[in-house]
Amino acid sequence: MAKKVSLKDIAQKAGVSIASVSYVLTKGNNSGVGPELSEKIKKIASELNYRPNQIAKSLQSGKSYSIGLIVADISNPFFANIARIIEDQAKKYNYTVIFGSSDEMASKSSDLITFFVNRQVDGFIIAPAEDSLEQIKALQKQNIPFVLIDRYFPEIDTNYVATDNFMATFKATNKLIESGNSEIGLIAYNSELYHMQERINGYCKAIEEAGCSPKKSNIKKIDFSSLKEQINKKVDELVLSDNPVSAILFATNTLALYGLKRIDALKLKVPDDVSVIVFDAAEAFDFYYCPLTYIKQPLFEIGTNAVDILVDQIDKPNKKLSQVCIKSTLVENESSK
């Protein structure tokens, strides 16, 4: 890197004291230095491409004006879209966003948190990975401001912004029941995370309210890290068994992406052979031959709320926690008929 331009360099060129330069550049029009000399100093600073040292400023204010964003995977469209919204909102408050992907692994998430804390981020926005409860508790203990998004831990009191997962799958399952499906499959992740549990619970509740009991064999759980290896078998078990399902609810868009590819490979037609509802949209579904019914998540509200809450918490550490649950919408199309 080039040698940084110092106050001394400017002072020498302007033929004034370092103190005068410092006053002019830090205090603007209240510097006590005459307007003509002020202008001269500012002009020289600009010519020399002087940049105030933000790191030194940060050291004084104790703030870095940066937010650490930890998601499962920045290349997943759900998180890429939220990241974009968070970026735009953070910039309104003059904050930069540093991001990292946990791949749903607690160890990676822990590394990222330490890495970002050591870089003095002012706070975090986190879609917490499985088994990361202790890390989140540790953040709390250190009084580092954070907001959880997409998922949260009901057993601890934190800021969070999430979707009403239970109601979303409850309504979606009801829709499939109303369309005349008596055997409805659910493909979800094998995860203790609250949002996934709630999606499963919403499905079960709808089936119970219809006077049936949810069958274990109709609920298929897939390991996040082995999605591509496991999905075909689980789809086959649902649609090719002796008592096949006539509808499938996919608990995420990635599960649906691979599940629908399998349904297509089996030459089954949506919705004639199997009805489908997907949690979350994806560009990929735009070209699916049968327009899909999906649960539309409020990405914009999640992202902007998370930033607003975090920035407020950074400025007011003793502020009451904010717990925001935003409703999602069932967008009805051909696939759930």
Place this chain on the structure above:
Amino acid sequence: MAKKVSLKDIAQKAGVSIASVSYVLTKGNNSGVGPELSEKIKKIASELNYRPNQIAKSLQSGKSYSIGLIVADISNPFFANIARIIEDQAKKYNYTVIFGSSDEMASKSSDLITFFVNRQVDGFIIAPAEDSLEQIKALQKQNIPFVLIDRYFPEIDTNYVATDNFMATFKATNKLIESGNSEIGLIAYNSELYHMQERINGYCKAIEEAGCSPKKSNIKKIDFSSLKEQINKKVDELVLSDNPVSAILFATNTLALYGLKRIDALKLKVPDDVSVIVFDAAEAFDFYYCPLTYIKQPLFEIGTNAVDILVDQIDKPNKKLSQVCIKSTLVENESSK
């Protein structure tokens, strides 16, 4: 935020001097402090949750160990995927990545560069927006290390990692000619950016080599900011004219996404009514009824090379510039038959 734990807090609890604490925590086993006392100090530091002040460290080293990444739009899958690769590679060097989206606007790009420079990033990875040449020249003048990706400016000497855009569309157009198409349309962005010009040039060259001259009416240019408003008309002009094209080459995946929707709405069949090749892949195409021929870009190589070159340049400011052009591959499927 909680009050930060200082060296003084640790010294008081351990009953030693601040100097001893500083030696132990900064110099490890070479501190000159006895092993027993060293252990005691480290234990207390850990109990108190002491974190070395990275900002203060940065002030000493002059490095922030952060990279500014500026792309057109982080929510575009092409850039989201590259961001993920850059994140993983940067972490290997202990760097964090701060990102921003320029929306292909020079003014936004300029704001982001200033914003990140003031936050003392050590260098930049930039997919430069149109008309941002002067900003890039200004970075050069300030000796701030940077690497351009995806696009670059042939008139200035910079680090860059890009695809061989000319050869990519040259080969793709040749493929369409070989398949018997005599009228081939090109839908590109209305942009002076070098990568877009080269994509257009490659198309023209292939048509010239086939003994024809490229027709202006077959080359449709769309404004980045008005894609959705302009695409239908441009597709219509190509396929519904008196002398319609029998094939279309789309210069980006987003252009293809909306162009194919129009082709579908017109009830034209790919490839029977119109053959198609797309620059770049996208998950969205997985469900397109006709498997698409596309130009596969070397995302992994672009991302990892960019980080390697940047980190090297940060450490060795006088290093020779690296200009890397990576070949793309034409993946042949049904749509170009």
